[in-house]
Amino acid sequence: xxxxxxxxxxxxxxxxxLGLQAEGFxxxxxxxxxxxxxxxxxxxxxxxxxxxxLPGLNGYQVCATLxxxxxxxxxxxxTAKDGEWDQVEGLDTGADDYLTKPCSFPVLVARLRAxxxxxxxxxxxxxxxxxxxxxxxxxxxxxxxAEVGLTTREFSLLAFLARHPGDVLSKRQILDAxxxxxxxxxxxxVEVYIRHLRNKVDRPYGxxxxxxxxxxxxxxxxxxx
Numbered sequence: 001x002x003x004x005x006x007x008x009x010x011x012x013x014x015x016x017x018l019g020l021q022a023e024g025f026x027x028x029x030x031x032x033x034x035x036x037x038x039x040x041x042x043x044x045x046x047x048x049x050x051x052x053x054l055p056g057l058n059g060y061q062v063c064a065t066l067x068x069x070x071x072x073x074x075x076x077x078x079t080a081k082d083g084e085w086d087q088v089e090g091l092d093t094g095a096d097d098y099l100t101k102p103c104s105f106p107v108l109v110a111r112l113r114a115x116x117x118x119x120x121x122x123x124x125x126x127x128x129x130x131x132x133x134x135x136x137x138x139x140x141x142x143x144x145x146a147e148v149g150l151t152t153r154e155f156s157l158l159a160f161l162a163r164h165p166g167d168v169l170s171k172r173q174i175l176d177a178x179x180x181x182x183x184x185x186x187x188x189x190v191e192v193y194i195r196h197l198r199n200k201v202d203r204p205y206g207x208x209x210x211x212x213x214x215x216x217x218x219x220x221x222x223x224x225x
Contacts, residue, residue, distance in 0.1 A: 001046040001116055001136075002026040002177050006036030006062065007078070008054050012101075016049065016108075023109055024139060024152045024159075026180045033057025040066055043176070045073050046116045049108075052079040052090065060093050067094035074115035078103065127162040130223055132201065132209065134162055143205050150200060153178065157193050158201065158220075161210065166222035168213045194218055 003020060007013040008031050017027045030036035034056035040048060052059035063075055074096045082100040090098050096115040099108060127134040133142045139155050141148045150158065156178045171190045198210050209221045
């Protein structure tokens with residue numbers, strides 16, 4: 001999942017980013033409402049974590065603007081404002097969920113996964129491509145009846161491919177979804193992780209599902225290869 005965190009408390013935003021990245025999320029961060037709205041318009045996110053008390057534009061304004069523009073990206077409001085009418089206003093503005101600070105980090109992660117499943121398009125609890133099965137919540141993978149052990153980054157890459165079976169995904173698309181906007185390393189890291197995945201989920205089972213499309217990118221064959 002790719003998540004946008006909009007929070008002006010920089011230490012908290014940094015902690016959220018590191019924690020979510022450890023859970024396999026790709027995370028972008030904005031520290032004010034104007035930048036948050038711009039990022040939300042320019043990128044596709046699976047969910048947005050949105051504070052209310054923001055400089056520039058407050059969280060209510062950001063949420064209302066996105067909904068007026070028919071952007072239905074799931075929004076989880078995370079704020080110190082714990083009044084019941086604050087919650088009512090947030091949800092009525094178009095937020096999908098509302099958490100007050102401080103909150104349990106595991107609960108935040110579970111809520112993010114829940115709102116993403118209730119997003120604009122149906123998101124099944126498990127991702128299934130032929131005999132390849134992924135459980136995003138538990139970060140577990142099976143090829144047939146055999147469970148395959150993957151690192152956090154390997155799982156995130158495979159899950160991104162599995163959400164678009166048969167589609168050719170460019171290296172740039174993969175970097176944006178599985179890493180984040182601040183990644184400035186060697187883009188050939190994608191090739192390295194593709195090779196790791198093939199060695200774990202394809203070759204031991206005599207499959208060729210993770211395919212290279214020369215000059216275009218990579219795809220996970222819809223028929224399982």
